[in-house]
Amino acid sequence: MGAEKIAVIGNGIIGHGVAQVFASAGHKVTLIGRNRASLDAAIGKMQESLAEFVRHGLLTAEEAKAVPGRITLSTELTDAKGADLVIEAVTEDLPLKLQIFGELDAMCPPTTILASSSGQPASALVANVKHRNRVIATHFWYPPQLIPLVEVCGGPFCSPDVLARTVALIRGTGKEPVVIEKEVKGFIGNRLQFALLREAWALWAEGIASAEAIDAVVRASFGRRIGITGPIESADIGGLATMVNFGNSLIPDLSTAPQAPDKVAALMTQSGMPGIYDWSKRDVGALRARRMDELFRWLKADRDSKK
CATH class of the missing domain: 1.10.1040.10 (N-(1-d-carboxylethyl)-l-norvaline Dehydrogenase; domain 2)
Incomplete structure (x- = not known):
């Protein structure tokens, strides 16, 4: 499948990661956020991520440098109009999502796929949508740059063509799309x-x-x-x-x-970093870094196995 136009709505930890995934695969991406400052911050985080891909031998320096050049930043939802695939990745605010999907449905051609990266099923997002056959759930896992899985579920309204096109687009980025046959809370x-x-x-x-x-x-x-x-x-x-x-x-x-057990829930009132462990005595930064290094090792092994 050739390069497609992708729009990502939301530039948080999932949104900018999804934008990186598609831009790294050669697609033109429009990343849409609330304001320019947050968009610039997202690009900064993306560049840090790309540097790690270079450090771990998953991208060359030239390949990493080219990725941000494929991304256009915008604060206007209307800039999603020309996309082949729009992925909503805003905060878990259902009224906001319903508003966004209604506006996208009104402005985008019927061939545009409207997807959500959140935990909401597709059927929960179509209240304001006329062309319900093009709405689909694409649940990326954090961090989307490193976790291969994308759970894909069309729900009761999605057409087989939209499902097939979505799976093909995601697979083309190197991800592992898994189709869920029936909607279920939380996906798999x-x-x-x-x-x-x-x-x-x-x-x-x-x-x-x-x-x-x-x-x-x-x-x-x-x-x-x-x-x-x-x-x-x-x-x-x-x-x-x-x-x-x-x-x-x-x-x-x-x-x-x-x-959750009361004994666990009671810990949420702790100051600092709440948890069952005493994180004041542990180096959480080092633990996260070690976990990230291991995720990179797995990703490199995945790619090496496909050569």
Whole structure:
């Protein structure tokens, strides 16, 4: 697929990352934000990110330098009018999203795809939209420059052509689009992530294990496998009968709490960086940097495997 015109609405941590993804793939991008100062700040963060891509051998210096040149900055929603794909990435404010999608639908040709990168399903965004067949959810994960997954869900109104075009555009950037057949709250990734987090919180809140022990168990066991074989693959490989029988015994004992434990929620009033850990005694910057380096290593391995 050749270069297309892309518009990204919102220049926060997801928005400028999505703009970088498409511009790095050779597309012309219009990045639309509330004011020039925030747009300039977004470009600054993007340049820092691109420098890391160079440092990790994923881009040459020349390739990185060319990326911002493919991006046009704007504070006017009307500048999305000529795009082939518009991706909304504003704050999680549903009335604002409804307003944006209504305005985009009125101004853009019927062939323009209107996508949302947020956690909202497509069907929640079409109240003010006449051409509902072109609205689609494209859920990018943070940081979008480094996490391959994009969860794509058309919902009940989206046409097969729009779904196919969207998947092709995203795949063309090197991302891994995964199509979700039916709308579900949280898509797939967050549902799996929070199922694990609910149990981890419960184990800690009930005094069964320390936070350090719980995290160590995940990192040193199935956490190592899960990036190679997913949960369903792992269950099949491990022996489905064994996993079903053990699951039937264990699942009734797992947490079914509808909210975070009170002991966890109470920590939100802490000063500084709230959390179960005492972050005043830990170097969170170093931990984040190590995690980023590992994400770059995975991304480089992904690209090397496709050569």
